[in-house]
Amino acid sequence: MPLLSMQHIDKFFFGKPANNDISLEVRAGEIHALLGENGAGKSTLMNILFGIYSLDGGTIYLKGKEVKFFSPREAIKSGIGMVHQHFMLVPTLTVSENITLGIKSTGHPLPDRKKINDNIRQLSHKYGLDVDPCALVSKLSVGEEQRVEIIKLLYRDVELLILDEPTAVLTPQEIERFFSVLKRLKEEGHSIILITHRIPEAMAISDRVTVLRNGTRIATVNTTETNKEELSRLMIGRNLKPIVRGARAKATEKDNPRLDVKELDYLEYGQGKLQKVSFSLYPGEILGIAGVDGNGQKELAECILGLRKATQGTISLNGVRIEKSSVAERKKLGLAYVSDDQHHDGLVMDMNLVENYLLRVHTYKDYIKNGLIDYQACSRVTEEAISAYNIKAPGINAPVRLLSGGNQQKLILARELTGNPSVIVALKPTRGLDIGAVEFVQKQLIERRNEGCSVLLISVDLEEILMLSDRIGVMNRGRVIEILDNNEGIDLAHIGLMMTGHTFEEKS
Incomplete structure (x- = not known):
């Protein structure tokens, strides 16, 4: 019997399916990679499991019993925890205070901070998650913050850990150390769902891989029985073609630099x-x-x-x-600028696609009518950009925070390359x-x-x-x-x- 069984899960946003009839099983003591492109539905599926989103169809079984979580607190109480891609820590509090935040104290009105710190040190040592319980979170590196998030779940006796793109913020050296932590967690009987779009990492650390594409499950395979080429084909539905740069005319001193x-x-x-x-x-x-x-x-x-x-x-x-x-x-x-940080430099997350597209072109005469922004013209050109750049979005009036990272970057490209x-x-x-x-x-x-x-x-x-x-x-x-x-x-x-x-x- 699997530890977790999600059967025929459906989830819709703005009438469009984010998850469509997805089934997933996770065994006790395994590392299971959930692989797919940005926007494939990986995080949505796990947010349903963790009680952040409600499901629109399907059933979830934990240790053979049907469950339905309406909040992360309920999921954690049942032994399921999640570390999000963007960490949920309070920088002005210590590591220890962050880990115990939200836990109701029993008996004494004030927590026994010495005992708590000792317990955290024991967990840190056991799993190789070295971190100082007394350190301020604001003073930690990104890798150390991630360790705090994992300890926070282990402190709550979580059995199944969901890790959303955990290596995205780590250096190669930190990734190697992180994989050692995952192996130790597995040895201690924990199950891990690793959300990722990185095929080499899925191959390196997982026991099995489930591939999602366009909100549907494509396949579940044993990692030892597959290869990078097959996973790539399953993930994007085709073979990647090599990019050919081609020759250029050699620049000379007579050329005027741009x-x-x-x-x-x-x-x-x-x-x-x-x-x-x-x-x-x-x-x-x-x-x-x-x-x-x-x-x-x-x-x-x-x-x-x-x-x-x-x-x-x-x-x-x-x-x-x-x-x-x-x-x-x-x-x-x-001049056009394409940034690596869509959230801070590229887009306004709570504005919709049209409004974000306007950020570059709002002064262009083609989009001004009677001295005002011609929203109809802007909507039309945004629709054209969505089609030309294959941007997967619920609609032009949806906030861009609902788009995956890849689709957010495509929107930035479409906007910045407007006007040649x-x-x-x-x-x-x-x-x-x-x-x-x-x-x-x-x-x-x-x-x-x-x-x-x-x-x-x-x-x-x-x-x-x-x-x-x-x-x-x-x-x-x-x-x-x-x-x-x-x-x-x-x-x-x-x-x-x-x-x-x-x-x-x-x-x-």
Whole structure:
């Protein structure tokens, strides 16, 4: 008998199915990967199980008994817990206070904090979840915050853990450590549902994989009996085609750069986030900026866009100095910006698709009628964008928070590429996206480059940089170390050394 059995689950939003007749079984003591693209229905299904959403059809059995949870508290009481992709912690409280928040004290009106801290340390040691119970959550790293979320569930004697995209915020070293924790949890008899769109991780850690696509269950397979190619085919319904960048005309000194950055400095709280950054971006090329995250990439992108004011240096866009220009003025000159953070930089979550699309085009004359925004025209062009970019949404009037991360990024692309910009600044544009959405975004950048647009691609994914870029620059500690032509003779070891701060002279 399975620990959990979800049978024929249905869930609708705005009349459209998010889950359609999905059945899922999880055995005791197994790691079960729930694999699918963004928008496939994975999180919706688990939110139903955890009592956040009500189901519209189907039945849930836990240890053979039918259950229906109307709140997360009821699910936790029955031994089911969930760690969401965006953590639910109070930064001004300690680790211990966060873990026990919401637990009713029995007997004494004040909690025995020493006893609680000792219990937390025991759990931390048992499962390899090292964290200081007395530390403020605001002082923790993202990896440590995730450990607190897991301990919070274990403290409540949860038997089945649901982990929503748990590796999205972790470094490669933290992922390796996290997998060790999952194995230890499994050894202690816990069951784990791992929500993910990352096939290599599903292959590396799970016992079985259930694949969802477009709100339906496609297959459940034993991990040892499948491979990455089969899972990719099940996940997106087709084989991925390799992206071909194609040749470009080599830039020469006679070409006028679309974007020209010279001696750019940026200070923040007295620290040099950018130091003497110089480069030129030419028509019809992708200039990739590689580097370990946190070495000035975001600051560079935001100085170019105008969200930050450079301390020193010049920025020219299509021959016009723009370091003192507003964001709106820079966009009118042909600049587009694709961010990695849809929630903070790209979209307004509670506004609908039309309103978010308007954020770039609301001053365009095609969308103004009698001095007012022509909402009908805006609705029409948004519908066209949804179709052209294959955006899966309940409708143009739905808030964008209901869209998956991949579909949110597609909406940003559709909006930013409106009006055929001459320069695109793409800051980690595929971060956190599933393989189908990654392929779509990358192909859009290649197509624009082939049409003569200039693309500044800033990414921490070296494989992506190598695949898409015509030239590659490396950032370390706020400096662009060197810019190389991306050809067959490129020295990857040299790039790797520069990413860690070595110069060519140091290497030799």
